[in-house]
């Protein structure tokens with residue numbers, strides 16, 4: 046048992062001191078942090094802090110995947126701290142106007158006059174037919190759909206779903222009312238849902254039917 | 257009686273905070289009768305699961321019928 050423990054501790058430590066692994070990890074972290082914070086320098090600082098924190102607290106891990114999960118959890122906390130203190134550290138202009146980007150978007154076209162689903166727009170079950178499309182493509186489609194959201198809407202959505210900030214924290218960081226937050230998240234989800242439905246779930250279904 | 261559109265608004269809101277009892281009851285009745293909104297509800301949970309997984313890099317919450325997703329590209 047003792048040998049195993051030492052071995053796995055060493056493995057983690059090795060990962061964190063392997064230049065190539067850390068470079069790769071840093072690149073992925075930087076991409077994520079920049080996406081969340083909308084500012085490259087803030088992102089660099091958060092990534093640096095997270096990596097230092099990780100090195101300081103090296104414990105044993107199952108391997109590279111577990112290490113990545115753990116380091117990203119640390120990074121997520123750093124990003125949450127930055128966002129919470131946003132009004133003090135940077136201007137919030139990058140977030141102002143969220144919700145106004147598409148204020149006319151009410152998705153009414155999906156519904157009939159009484160508010161019922163139009164026949165063609167009625168959601169059907171999401172279910173991936175066995176790997177008819179490569180799994181890697183799923184994340185490509187997801188990222189593309191995220192990119193298609195109006196930028197401020199995307200930031201609010203990510204604060205809520207990626208960084209898991211509380212609603213009042215987001216309202217403060219983005220300087221919006223709770224009602225506008227609900228509407229913004231609704232619009233983001235409606236768009237993402239439609240985009241994923243069209244570009245992944247229905248596409249893979251058609252693919253499966255054809256083959 | 258809630259319309260499907262009102263149901264989608266409530267379902268999204270329910271991901272932010274617990275709904276009032278009255279709202280939950282009205283939702284329950286509608287969802288029991290409406291396939292479209294029932295699917296919509298599941299899709300909302302799926303989106304939240306996908307977002308979690310995107311950040312966590314490792315699968316535990318899932319979305320898809322049975323299969324697991326690969327680690328995200330982050």
Ligand SMILES: [Zn+2]
Nearest residue numbers: 260263290293
């Ligand atoms: Zn309905």
